Amino acid sequence: MSKYESLWKVVESDGRKNFYLNYQEIEDILGFPIDHSFLTYKKEAKNYGYEVGKISMKEKTVNFKKL
Template sequence: MSKYNQLWQYIKNNKSGSFELTFEQIKRIAGVPLDHSFLRYKKELLDYGFKVEKILMKNQSVKFTKNS
């Protein structure tokens, strides 16, 4: 069980094929701030039918895309 499980569940329940969440939104949903470990944990998202498309540092957001 990872610290991002709440975020993965939120993403799994999302009806959009592609969407963006800000770092602040991720913090509110997951209950923990986004940190460098996210790069390691993001692989878990594949089990929920999504992937991390891009991490946009300038916008401080992450783009998620549904796996086809």
């Protein structure tokens, strides 16, 4: 089980084709701060029907796109 599984389940259940979550929303879902390891784990989103698009460090947002 991945430490990001709770995030992927929320993303999967969202159902929108394209949406953003900000870092705070992601941290609230996960229960811990998002860190650099997210870049390694982002490929897991494909198992839940999504891919991680643009990650904006400036705006502190992550884009999710339905496959």
